[in-house]
Amino acid sequence: MDYVKAFVVGGLICVVIQILMDNTKLMPGRIMVLLVVTGSILGAVGIYQPFADWAGAGATVPLLGFGNSLWKGVWKSIGEDGFLGIFKGGFTASSVGISGALIFGYLGSVIFKPRMKS
């Protein structure tokens, strides 16, 4: 059941974005920014976390989930450090994703050679 939910929910989120891309010609960079910002807004208004608890990886693997975890980090940090927490929580919560992407990305650039685009 977990897998069906992840497949259908994750798939549907991608369908919504595919429709958006086909109708607006938005480039991938804008799409990704849009997803992360939307995710953090949906997190802040209290929608995304219950949705993610239900849908599992279908909601956490898309970049919307990255935005939601940014918000979660900020919210948690406000509870611990007050005003300073607003500056702290976002990076704390997204640290694994950002460090992972940068470090593996760097290693990838050392190991792999550029190829002609097909």
Added chain:
Amino acid sequence: MEINKKAYEAYVKEVTPVNKRWPNIFRAFLVGGIICTLGQISTNLFIDGGLEKEVASAWTTLILIASSVILTGLNIYPKIVKFGGAGALVPITGFANSVVAPAVEFKSEGQIFGIGCKIFTIAGPVILYGILSSWILGVIAYVLMAFGIL
């Protein structure tokens, strides 16, 4: 002139291919669904191994990113993007692809201005606006709490 303009718009709309729309949607659903299912399998395996849900999904994030970097380096992920469209861009693997792809492409321009700058081509805007938007929301929440509304 107004009439001509409208007629032209109608003509453009008519000749613009829309027949690819449904296959695009189906392939986005398929690819996005598969990537998220792989994420769920990985998360469940870590949970079965005794990890908490949050930790399990952090490990899953790392594994998905590493897989995407390897598939990008082997020139396989670009093919998945070509086939799956948004299905390959929306998941965290699409983000990882957009980090490593320009870093590899511009490595000949050197460590600083090649890899160092280009690795942030997409990651830069995503991190900036993600951090900024969550900061703004944090300020709003903080103010609402200070006034006792939240």
